[in-house]
Amino acid sequence: MSDTAIDILKNGKLNNRLICEILCHENFRRLLVDSEVFVDRIAEMHTDEFTSIMNVGRLKVLEKSGNENALDARTLEIAEDVDKHYIEGVLIQDLLSILNDIREKHLTDSTTADAPYTADEAQKKIDEVMNFKGSEREKQLFLVCNQLQIPYNTLKPDEKAALLSAISKSKILGKLGKHGRGKRKHKK
Numbered sequence: 001m002s003d004t005a006i007d008i009l010k011n012g013k014l015n016n017r018l019i020c021e022i023l024c025h026e027n028f029r030r031l032l033v034d035s036e037v038f039v040d041r042i043a044e045m046h047t048d049e050f051t052s053i054m055n056v057g058r059l060k061v062l063e064k065s066g067n068e069n070a071l072d073a074r075t076l077e078i079a080e081d082v083d084k085h086y087i088e089g090v091l092i093q094d095l096l097s098i099l100n101d102i103r104e105k106h107l108t109d110s111t112t113a114d115a116p117y118t119a120d121e122a123q124k125k126i127d128e129v130m131n132f133k134g135s136e137r138e139k140q141l142f143l144v145c146n147q148l149q150i151p152y153n154t155l156k157p158d159e160k161a162a163l164l165s166a167i168s169k170s171k172i173l174g175k176l177g178k179h180g181r182g183k184r185k186h187k188k
Contacts, residue, residue, distance in 0.1 A: 021102050031094040038087050140167050 009016060022028060036042075106112045125146060132142045141163055145152040155163070 018102070021105075022098055025098045025101060027094060027098050027101075031091070031098060034087070034090050034094050038091060137164050137167070140164075 008014065009019070129139065129143050129146060132139050134142065138160075141160060142152050144150075144163065144167060145155070
């Protein structure tokens, strides 16, 4: 390992845990082998050789048959592109296989983001807030608790009072309770 690589690992700027998980994954060796094939142009050399032979053969057949046209020429071009991009697709599949496995293992980690709300879950939350019985301030408190995943029904009266006091200082929520629907229109 080079001094530069060791310095990069030691400086703490990278997620060394993730690097280790990738290195220890059962498919990492495959990714490394495929990477070597790509970097050393081993597959490209063989694909280019095969493509050249196929192109010469196709052109000879087309010349003999007299059916040379734009479609045939385009088919040859696409075949070359497919050959060149095949190994890149293999590398992407290798890496995604490793990363997806690691991602699944991290689903319960505290550092992993929660799954996004579905439309049904969002609608359920909105319905809970809209159907909540109480004053405007209590509805605001219920909304805040809902967003912070604090069970509203477990709050003691003094906790509710403290949170309501804090909410009343909010530039956003504080105005809603005083004026109903946002900024008050000034009378002329």
